[in-house]
Amino acid sequence: MRTFLLPLLLLLASLSPLAQAERLRIVSDEWAPYFYQEDGEFKGVDYDVVSEVFTRLGVQVDWELMPWKRCLAMVHEGQVDGVLDIFKMPGRDGYLIYPNEPLSQVEFVLYQASARPHRIEHIDDLAGLTVGTSPGYTYGGAFSDSPLFRREPAPTQQANFGKLALGRIDLLLTDRRVGRFLRRQMALEQRVEELPLVINQQPQFLALARKPGREALAAAFSEELQRFRQEPAYAALQARYDLGPHFPVTVEQQESSTH
Structure with missing residues (x-):
């Protein structure tokens, strides 16, 4: 000691x-x-x-x-x-x-509306989609620099989940723990699901x-x-x-x- x-x-x-x-x-x-x-x-x-x-x-x-x-x-x-x-x-x-x-440890993963599923196995599968992000955050060059899809920032994590539930974005990107916490807090567990792909950690x-x-x-x-x-x-x-x-x-x- x-x-x-x-x-x-x-x-x-x-x-x-x-x-x-x-x-x-x-x-x-x-x-x-x-x-x-x-x-x-x-x-x-x-x-x-x-x-x-x-x-x-x-x-x-x-x-x-x-x-x-x-x-x-x-x-x-x-x-x-x-x-x-x-x-x-x-x-x-x-x-x-x-x-x-x-x-x-942060793991950035994607969330989607269960009613509007997408098959996403790697970043290129985001082609043509709109992904909700957060201002001032970057998520690695492969995601942030890709020209294949649109990144749409929202002022808060809660706003992104609201937009996803309403169909205003196709997916959102956030930390796994943050996503699970907010999905439960906002009573979206039956409407929003987590995808397995890890964009960055x-x-x-x-x-x-x-x-x-x-x-x-x-x-x-x-x-x-x-x-x-x-x-x-x-x-x-x-x-x-x-x-x-x-x-x-x-x-x-x-x-x-x-x-």
């Missing part, structure tokens, strides 16, 4: 007084079940995990939900201290610091704005997150959101898409 705690204590000791005393302002968009708001209360499996880790580190956080494009702009301009559930991408290291430990992270002391904070966050994952409380948190068993994720995933 002493061997494990010593590196963590050294990391915490290396945090500047400013980093320990300040309140972090962290943003993300509505991304249930990872992070969302219900009856004025923030919830979500990644939100709960990050909140617990920062509580253990003695770091206070102010949370905000806003459109994803605005999240990216504000963290790039240094107006906020971090962003929740973001992918690693080339070009972001200049203004973001990532803990080594990812929070969760990525580990998602908490990322901190690149400021003095943040490298040490990111390292301490990773250490404490790894420790938390070994505890029954972590498994209980996953089960609370009905996400199934936790599968460890690695950072050696492809990095061509972004949340």
Whole structure:
């Protein structure tokens, strides 16, 4: 135990007084079940995990939900201290610091109306169709750059599911857990079905704005997150959101898409 705690204590000791005393302002968009708001209360499996880790580190956080494009702009301009559930991408290291430990794994899959089925086994099968997407998201070059089909953004994930149910789009693309959560929440389980094709998959992270002391904070966050994952409380948190068993994720995933 002493061997494990010593590196963590050294990391915490290396945090500047400013980093320990300040309140972090962290943003993300509505991304249930990872992070969302219900009856004025923030919830979500990644939100709960990050909140617990920062509580253990003695770091206070102010949370905000806003459109994803605005999240990216504000963290790039240094107006906020971090962003929740973001992918690693080339070009972001200049203004973001990532803990080594990812929070969760995203799998982008397609959803269709059960009454209007399509046979989709690979991306080329989307030819001539309209696929609902989210502003500011990219889903990998094979999907985002294809000229074979139309991509139609909607302001929210819920709006995309509504458009799909009404026949205004042919399919929608979102994370598997997000899709299953919203399909159940919107009582669409009998009207909307998930397709097996995985368009892209990525580990998602908490990322901190690149400021003095943040490298040490990111390292301490990773250490404490790894420790938390070994505890029954972590498994209980996953089960609370009905996400199934936790599968460890690695950072050696492809990095061509972004949340």
